Amino acid sequence: MKKVVFRFFRDLGIIIVGSVFYALGFTLFIDANHIATGGIVGISMMLNHYLPLLSIGTFVIILNIPLFILGFWKIGGRFAINSLIGTFLSSVFLDLATLIPPLGTEPLLSAIFGGIGLGVGAGLIFFCDGSTGGSDIITRLVAIKMKNASLGKVFMIVETFTMLLVAFVYRSVNSALYGIIVLYVSQKAIDLVLYGLDYASVTFIISDASDEISKAIISGLIRGVTILHGEGGYSGTPKNIVMCAIKRRQIAQIKSAVMQIDPNAFMIIADAHEVNGNGFEKAAGNVVK
16 A cells, blocks of 8 residues: 555656646747647647637647546556646646746757657656656557557657648748657657666677677676577578677677677677566656657
């Protein structure tokens, strides 16, 4: 019981901080320069443009009501509760942030710093397995119906479509172009908050000295390895493939160790944005990308 209460108040504190970052990034940089953004916030910008009597934050709450009804029914659990809190708080702070004078008047800088604010804020809320509503809920609901659909593609389609509509309302192509910068920067900021600077990498090493390389990695880098059994496509010769998940800072070490043992080794290094297991921290939050 104590753990549940502690986690709730911890999540609440993080969501409050995230909502403040989100609201400041949007209001002081993006909305102040009429930069197009996607999702429910983008639709709220359009409605506020034609109906200024209601604030953007109010429209965000109104538009999210039917989504949350569906979300509680279809998704439920911690995600729905924390998303409700995140959406409500970010909407309130969106309106409160209008009391502060805009910080950016240069569109490019505003797109960059606004994207950072949105990304850091959303990332903190995602960390608690919540969301700011809108596109995240729509994407998850689509995923329930279309299990083979790419979450990233669905999310980007929803965001891009709304962004183009906002640009049409403002009658500015530049608004949409700056909006693309906001979307890119915010996604990078989300990754930074959730995964940090030290992404993991996965290596595949094909060498006749696979046993020596495996021992060097286990003893020198303190990393486990998995031996995959393959076969040369041209020669038909059996090959052992050493697979290892490492921290990005260890790339130079593993390359040096492999080259010392077998200069002719064939080595592939690829980014792995999430690695769970011994030696790696579990990624927090369910991020839609």
